[in-house]
Amino acid sequence: METLDTTRDEDFLRLDHQICFSLHAATRAFNGVYRGALKELGLTYPQYLVLLVLWERGELPVKRIGEHLRLDSGTLSPLLKRLEAAGYVERRRSAEDERSVTARVTEDGAALREKALGVPRRIAAATGMSLEEIRDLRAQLNRLAARLDEVDPDDLTVCG
């Protein structure tokens, strides 16, 4: 039987054996589909994700948004600035903790939610998958991401 231990290094190197590549390709394919669906809203896909969080949770510090989306301030700061420039988001320094900046949607941002309501259904339809299949795949991916996030970097170097 073919197992992790009996498979040769050579076989592992084949492109079509790389799950990371399938993941990468599927993500980019999704990105393309979202690009089309979000075009009329004037949003990029990461901007849409940030709005999903703010629509769902209300006003949040940048830090919390980053925890929900697994993104840091280096990505979120300019992204939020662009959302602010577009008039969908307001930012202000927290009164309780002056280090913290919170973001919340403006009226325009809230109105955008109505226009976004139809997006996920069209995306889901585009996948050609049932809700159950989607849920299963999502659960698999979440488990995978959780495990990968826990990996000790030292386990990856040649010398161990």
Add this chain to the structure above:
Amino acid sequence: METLDTTRDEDFLRLDHQICFSLHAATRAFNGVYRGALKELGLTYPQYLVLLVLWERGELPVKRIGEHLRLDSGTLSPLLKRLEAAGYVERRRSAEDERSVTARVTEDGAALREKALGVPRRIAAATGMSLEEIRDLRAQLNRLAARLDEVDPDDLTVCG
């Protein structure tokens, strides 16, 4: 029963219902793990993918590399230049078709393959998945990406 048709738009908008986000997060988690594993080789993950293709297929036009990796010249041209600057790849204009530029690994690039042999196994181990699970997930993702790549952009707009 909950189906695509009976689920409300509101429910679709929940972040934790978005498969694209799980995909996005898993991809970025993978990227982080690869970053650690490829650090000692001085490669980024996309550069590693390009080398996988060249190791496996030999000399290829930019166009063909892009077909294997679903990338266009806008991404590949600068990436190949960096690989060339690092001494791992040579580029030259094709004699048969002067529009085409082919890339192939140098001796250093071929030598790098030996150092890369252990990478996929360590990555696979980091996923905590069996080869069978990996194969299944990969197949699911490939089907998903193929369907998404076929989507007609007009099916995604509000007016249909």
Add this chain to the structure above:
DNA sequence: GGCCATTCAGTTGTGCACAACTGAATTGTG
């Protein structure tokens, strides 16, 4: 042969991801 559409690689501009860093605010500890 002459002309036009197509096919290439490459460039430019925008945006995301992330490491490394800065500087201000806060917290913990003696």
Add this chain to the structure above:
DNA sequence: CACAATTCAGTTGTGCACAACTGAATGGCC
């Protein structure tokens, strides 16, 4: 209280992804 460590948003620099474009080479068609 004082001061060191931590936490936070933001900046900078590098690299990838991709749309839109340029310009050269090619191929089809009359």
